[in-house]
Amino acid sequence: MTERGAMRAALAEGWPVLLTTVVIGVTYGLVARQSGLTVVEASASSVLVFAGASQYAMLELRRGGADGLAIAFAIFLINARHFLMAAAIRPFVAGVPLARRLGLAYILTDEAFAMGIGWFRRGRREIVYYAVFGTLMWLSWNVSTIVGAVFGADLERPERFGIDFAITAVFTAIVAISARHRTDVVVASAAALVAAALRLAGASTLAVVIAGAVAPVVAIAMRGERE
Amino acid sequence: MFWTAVLLGGAATYLTRLLPLVVSVRGPAPWWLRRYLDALPIAVIAALVGAGVALPDGAPTGGAEIVAGFTALALARWRRNLLIAVLGGVAVVAALRAAGL
Numbered sequence: 001m002t003e004r005g006a007m008r009a010a011l012a013e014g015w016p017v018l019l020t021t022v023v024i025g026v027t028y029g030l031v032a033r034q035s036g037l038t039v040v041e042a043s044a045s046s047v048l049v050f051a052g053a054s055q056y057a058m059l060e061l062r063r064g065g066a067d068g069l070a071i072a073f074a075i076f077l078i079n080a081r082h083f084l085m086a087a088a089i090r091p092f093v094a095g096v097p098l099a100r101r102l103g104l105a106y107i108l109t110d111e112a113f114a115m116g117i118g119w120f121r122r123g124r125r126e127i128v129y130y131a132v133f134g135t136l137m138w139l140s141w142n143v144s145t146i147v148g149a150v151f152g153a154d155l156e157r158p159e160r161f162g163i164d165f166a167i168t169a170v171f172t173a174i175v176a177i178s179a180r181h182r183t184d185v186v187v188a189s190a191a192a193l194v195a196a197a198l199r200l201a202g203a204s205t206l207a208v209v210i211a212g213a214v215a216p217v218v219a220i221a222m223r224g225e226r227e
Numbered sequence: 228m229f230w231t232a233v234l235l236g237g238a239a240t241y242l243t244r245l246l247p248l249v250v251s252v253r254g255p256a257p258w259w260l261r262r263y264l265d266a267l268p269i270a271v272i273a274a275l276v277g278a279g280v281a282l283p284d285g286a287p288t289g290g291a292e293i294v295a296g297f298t299a300l301a302l303a304r305w306r307r308n309l310l311i312a313v314l315g316g317v318a319v320v321a322a323l324r325a326a327g328l
Binding site: 020093190 | 246276300325
């Protein structure tokens with residue numbers, strides 16, 4: 001297949017994911033603006049972090065009054081999964097010059113990883129498929145963030161529409177969709193229940209994040225449960 | 228505070244994406260580290276769900292968030308679609324709050 005064919009395939013196969021990204025991105029912009037960020041700040045967060053779940057987490061933690069370092073730590077924890085994804089992609093970028101790898105790393109998201117690996121598993125080798133899809137993801141996320149942020153200021157009493165709940169709904173859906181094993185379900189349930197109890201007892205949001213970071217130890221303890 | 232979070236968080240995130248692509252590591256990561264990293268995002272995000280449902284806006288939930296949370300969960304498991312699950316959860320919470328819950 002030609003490079004052009006691979007580019008076309010990225011668009012033809014990726015558009016439903018891009019569409020979802022636009023809706024979640026507009027919502028992010030709306031919620032970001034409602035939570036007190038300016039349009040520039042909302043946009044900067046999407047450019048600099050470019051990882052949806054951790055950006056929603058940032059808004060949630062800001063609402064809880066967490067400080068900058070605690071939020072940066074939470075962003076790192078949520079995004080540490082990229083180590084595994086980048087390691088899985090590495091064999092397919094073996095011949096790519098360093099400068100281009102810097103760019104390919106920047107556009108690595110859950111979605112770009114899933115689409116790219118799906119492509120490579122079919123025996124394809126065109127890295128341009130991943131590059132085009134990742135770039136379209138970047139555009140979708142960043143343009144929709146700005147659109148949401150620009151219109152977010154005009155929305156009065158957003159809690160009427162449940163917009164504030166969108167953060168929790170996004171998180172719930174991410175957990176439900178990405179839980180593949182019994183171990184995942186056990187870890188997620190434990191983390192959610194402990195965090196809810198901590199929060200009701202008046203614990204800080206940092207305590208909640210740390211509870212989340214400790215919960216995967218259960219997965220290590222459940223060795224042999226899967227694989 | 229915002230810029231500390233975004234600049235540090237963004238730099239850390241970029242390193243997680245970049246390092247495996249440019250630094251060669253000998254052999255695969257140990258099994259326990261792979262498993263820890265594999266379960267970490269789900270656990271941190273689930274913890275935020277628990278906290279967000281229990282105490283949505285500084286006050287304990289009246290129940291609307293719990294019902295909407297389970298709605299989003301069920302929709303996500305059933306349709307495997309982020310968009311449908313989020314819209315469903317938001318619609319349910321809006322309806323229940325309108326009903327006074």
